[in-house]
Amino acid sequence: MVTTRTNNPAQLNHILILSENPQTLSNFYRDALGMTISKSKDLLLCEAPQRRVLIGQGASHELGYAAFTFRDASGLASFREMLRATKTPARPSPSSIFGSEALAVMDPDNNVLVFGLPPSGDSPISDSPDARLQHFAITTTQLEEMFEFYTHTLGFKSPDTVKDEQGAMRAFFVNSDEEHHSIGIFKASEARIDHHAYDVVDWNAIRDWADHMARLDIQMQWGPGRHGPGNNLFFMVHDSDDNKVEFSTELERLIPPRETIVWPYAPKTLNLWGEAYLRS
Structure with a gap:
């Protein structure tokens, strides 16, 4: 496709x-x-x-x-x-x-x-480095129905899916603009928010945000690593409710037409560099 x-x-x-x-x-x-x-x-x-x-x-x-x-x-x-x-x-x-x-x-x-439409007015000034709210991810027990809704009903496009050895879909990603994904959806035992992510300018900004978290004694929970789908560098921390918060850079920008990639359901798909978090 x-x-x-x-x-x-x-x-x-x-x-x-x-x-x-x-x-x-x-x-x-x-x-x-x-x-x-x-x-x-x-x-x-x-x-x-x-x-x-x-x-x-x-x-x-x-x-x-x-x-x-x-x-x-x-x-x-x-x-x-x-x-x-x-x-x-x-x-x-x-x-x-x-x-x-x-x-x-x-x-x-x-x-x-x-x-x-974009709201009027400026956001408050911040001393923190740049970070743009870029995507979110959720889990679901009904992945096929969600895929149908997002790709057919809403018209989002899916550049990458993840399937297991039996050919069953375990995750998919959809984009609403030229960036690889605006939403990630993973099959799991319950439906909930999985994480939300902030795009930063480069690898040095990943370092700077990690140093900032360290000064606040907020431990890194996953990463640094590189995802397969999207090819982005990342790390994650947990907020006070234990929601995952991701900092990401170098997310793939899609140049159409682009073949949909089917990734294997394996840890390396979610982190090319090392350990991965599998939702199910």
Whole structure:
């Protein structure tokens, strides 16, 4: 299969993470990622240039929603028309950051995806190095249904999949713009948020963020390494709720047409350099 770009590019703008301890979790993102905390209706908004994370009261490890921006109104309008054509219900946007033109859809696991236009206004200045909220990953018990939804209903493209020796899919990645993936979805015993990731400028920035975490006594939980799908350098830490937070660089930028790669379900696929975290 060949991956081509036919849908309008959309980029991850912000996510809502639920927590049983919202203030503690917000404090983590303030300290670890240099974000400023403010109120956004009944949520806590953690933000810095190119990164926004909302924290809300709820069961920990759950994704409240993920919000994407189209580059202009015509892209959002085309997406709305595509939803009508596929008879996919469009719901009101739950995001307080987006305007009234935004809409939301729900995937088979009831994860909410919001689509809108770039919000006006500047994010607070941060002393931390640059880091752009770039992708998130979730786990699911119904991988095939999720693949159908993201690739056919939403029109995202899947440049890479992971399959076991029996040919069963164990993970897939989809992109909403020219970057390798905007979302990673892994088969597991439960549906939950797996991680979210920040793109940094280069290998030296990976070092700088790792040194910053060390000064805060935040231990590296995985990495440094290089993923097979996406070919990006990375390391991960855990936040105060034990959610995985990834810092990544050199993510593949897709030049269409590009053959879809089927990777083996093996540790080396997830980390070409060493140990890997297999979800199931």
